[in-house]
Amino acid sequence: GAVVSQHPSWVICKSGTSVKIECRSLDFQATTMFWYRQFPKQSLMLMATSNEGSKATYEQGVEKDKFLINHASLTLSTLTVTSAHPEDSSFYICSARRIWMNTEAFFGQGTRLTVV
Amino acid sequence: ELKVEQNPLFLSMQEGKNYTIYCNYSTTSDRLYWYRQDPGKSLESLFVLLSNGAVKQEGRLMASLDTKARLSTLHITAAVHDLSATYFCAVDPNTGTASKLTFGTGTRLQVTL
Numbered sequence: 212g213a214v215v216s217q218h219p220s221w222v223i224c225k226s227g228t229s230v231k232i233e234c235r236s237l238d239f240q241a242t243t244m245f246w247y248r249q250f251p252k253q254s255l256m257l258m259a260t261s262n263e264g265s266k267a268t269y270e271q272g273v274e275k276d277k278f279l280i281n282h283a284s285l286t287l288s289t290l291t292v293t294s295a296h297p298e299d300s301s302f303y304i305c306s307a308r309r310i311w312m313n314t315e316a317f318f319g320q321g322t323r324l325t326v327v
Numbered sequence: 328e329l330k331v332e333q334n335p336l337f338l339s340m341q342e343g344k345n346y347t348i349y350c351n352y353s354t355t356s357d358r359l360y361w362y363r364q365d366p367g368k369s370l371e372s373l374f375v376l377l378s379n380g381a382v383k384q385e386g387r388l389m390a391s392l393d394t395k396a397r398l399s400t401l402h403i404t405a406a407v408h409d410l411s412a413t414y415f416c417a418v419d420p421n422t423g424t425a426s427k428l429t430f431g432t433g434t435r436l437q438v439t440l
Contacts, residue, residue, distance in 0.1 A: 256430075304369055318372075
């Protein structure tokens with residue numbers, strides 16, 4: 212199966228600092244990647260759709276200036292949480308679909324962000 | 328707006344018993360996925376259902392899709408403790424190459440000895 216690698220798997224940062232999370236498709240190309248956030252005991256909520264070579268599309272209520280997404284290549288998307296606050300602490304998961312194939316989505320391992 | 332509901336939200340069952348988790352969704356779609364999530368982990372793909380009437384089985388789990396009823400089921404046969412996890416269904420509206428998944432509320436399954 213296809214592999215999506217997410218890094219780091221966990222990070223602790225101080226309030227007010229920025230954190231970058233990487234999502235890579237290791238053995239396939241993905242024109243589109245998705246970023247989700249999951250709070251404890253809740254479902255996954257889509258934050259944004261990341262499109263290679265263009266601006267990300269954010270879901271309603273997600274601050275684009277706070278959650279910066281860059282999709283510089285067909286195998287890499289990054290999510291930067293800027294000026295992080297404790298309420299940003301969450302589990303962030305990326306997923307990717309193969310280029311030109313709109314079937315199964317593959318998920319990264321997730322990143323546990325704790326802001327102190 | 329696509330809505331996806333699962334029930335039950337929490338299920339405690341004894342080993343050896345059978346049970347079904349239901350996933351209802353609000354809009355037309357013929358693409359539905361089931362995932363498993365263990366505590367602190369990401370999602371593990373279980374089933375990909377891509378047409379009306381699709382049925383897939385893996386071990387003690389069987390998933391089906393009825394697009395006319397907008398309903399998918401995940402049936403557990405003779406549960407074992409290792410199946411304890413949270414199960415999510417996710418619906419793809421199939422609106423193009425960048426279709427985004429909408430996840431159900433999740434069902435936390437606890438299998439007791």
